[in-house]
Amino acid sequence: MTPINEPEDHTEITKGSGGIQFEKKIRFASIKSPLENFETVEQKIEFRKDPLLNHWSRVNTLRAERVKQAASPNESFQTNLDDLVEKSGQKCFFCPEKVLKSTPKFPDKLGLGERIIVDNFTLFPNLFVFSEFHAVGTLGNQHFTPLNEISAKTWKNAIQGSIKYFKAVYNSDKQVKYPTFNFNFLPPSASSILHPHIQIIQDVKPTKITEELLLKSKQYFKENGSNYWLDLIDSERALKDRFVSDNDFMCWVATYSPFGKNELTGIVKLDKTDLTQFTEKEAELFGLEISKALSALFAGRNARSVNMAVFLGPIGENCSNHFNITVKIVTRPILVPNYTADVGFMELLHNEPIAEAAPEDIAISVKQFF
Numbered sequence: 001m002t003p004i005n006e007p008e009d010h011t012e013i014t015k016g017s018g019g020i021q022f023e024k025k026i027r028f029a030s031i032k033s034p035l036e037n038f039e040t041v042e043q044k045i046e047f048r049k050d051p052l053l054n055h056w057s058r059v060n061t062l063r064a065e066r067v068k069q070a071a072s073p074n075e076s077f078q079t080n081l082d083d084l085v086e087k088s089g090q091k092c093f094f095c096p097e098k099v100l101k102s103t104p105k106f107p108d109k110l111g112l113g114e115r116i117i118v119d120n121f122t123l124f125p126n127l128f129v130f131s132e133f134h135a136v137g138t139l140g141n142q143h144f145t146p147l148n149e150i151s152a153k154t155w156k157n158a159i160q161g162s163i164k165y166f167k168a169v170y171n172s173d174k175q176v177k178y179p180t181f182n183f184n185f186l187p188p189s190a191s192s193i194l195h196p197h198i199q200i201i202q203d204v205k206p207t208k209i210t211e212e213l214l215l216k217s218k219q220y221f222k223e224n225g226s227n228y229w230l231d232l233i234d235s236e237r238a239l240k241d242r243f244v245s246d247n248d249f250m251c252w253v254a255t256y257s258p259f260g261k262n263e264l265t266g267i268v269k270l271d272k273t274d275l276t277q278f279t280e281k282e283a284e285l286f287g288l289e290i291s292k293a294l295s296a297l298f299a300g301r302n303a304r305s306v307n308m309a310v311f312l313g314p315i316g317e318n319c320s321n322h323f324n325i326t327v328k329i330v331t332r333p334i335l336v337p338n339y340t341a342d343v344g345f346m347e348l349l350h351n352e353p354i355a356e357a358a359p360e361d362i363a364i365s366v367k368q369f370f
């Protein structure tokens with residue numbers, strides 16, 4: 001596990017378990033800084049490569065200190081949110097008194113009835129879809145629930161309701177076998193409605209990242225004879241730096257080369273990659289882990305808005321020799337009136353995200369809350 005330094009191109013490789021290698025390049029930018037009387041200062045930039053995907057990101061922890069000119073000091077997240085919650089709550093389609101009157105109903109061919117209701121979770125078709133099968137589910141009956149108060153039980157209900165939908169869609173057409181389970185929370189995450197809700201989609205083809213995860217995991221298995229995800233858990237556990245939480249059901253780490261800010265990766269350790277095969281107990285454990293991770297990001301990283309995706313294997317198949325169900329959660333800007341977005345040209349057009357916190361520091365600040 002000792003880093004191998006190759007000073008010529010500043011590449012540093014840390015070997016993990018199996019075929020896993022954590023690769024980074026370290027370079028220093030030199031500027032005469034007005035903040036230091038125009039003395040020459042160096043800023044470290046780390047280029048990090050994901051051990052599985054050909055995905056690079058960059059870390060410069062000093063970026064968090066930059067001035068955001070649009071922000072004004074008297075902007076309060078809570079005051080702004082309270083105001084928005086009150087206004088939007090008066091005409092919310094997802095609140096219990098409107099949800100059954102104003103949201104779409106499932107088509108008869110799915111045999112699901114009008115909507116799927118699991119206690120405080122109601123699932124129905126999205127009104128404006130981007131998938132042949134695209135449903136929205138409300139998390140709780142309250143118009144607004146903070147991220148850290150969406151309960152494990154509510155997440156369990158959402159998982160169970162989603163399983164029912166995924167099964168019905170698959171039974172109606174066995175080619176539609178690629179589901180995903182997703183969550184945008186608050187407008188900085190692109191959520192247009194404040195009432196907490198998940199979005200699930202199911203297609204004849206996997207999403208780009210799902211496909212890459214499945215294919216590259218299979219390739220890793222062929223090359224190394226072991227499961228990448230279990231090797232990743234072993235590696236992160238041994239290295240300790242990014243390791244966050246672990247139990248028999250699931251492991252969480254701070255992502256080595258992230259897609260977004262404060263990113264956590266969760267790995268379900270079950271030998272099932274088809275979510276529809278989860279038992280009620282497994283749905284309960286999964287719900288508990290999701291609620292723990294969101295609460296830990298809320299407490300440890302001041303997360304108020306997030307995106308989450310759960311990457312699933314195809315329905316009707318078990319890919320557990322090479323793949324595990326994986327969760328990614330990233331935080332988004334705080335919702336104040338003039339916030340600065342966190343996705344710019346590097347993230348959107350170059351697909352090379354900039355991290356303002358080292359994954360190792362993220363792990364330290366969230367693990368105490370798990």
Ligand SMILES: [Zn+2]
Binds near residue numbers: 095
């Ligand atoms: Zn509502």
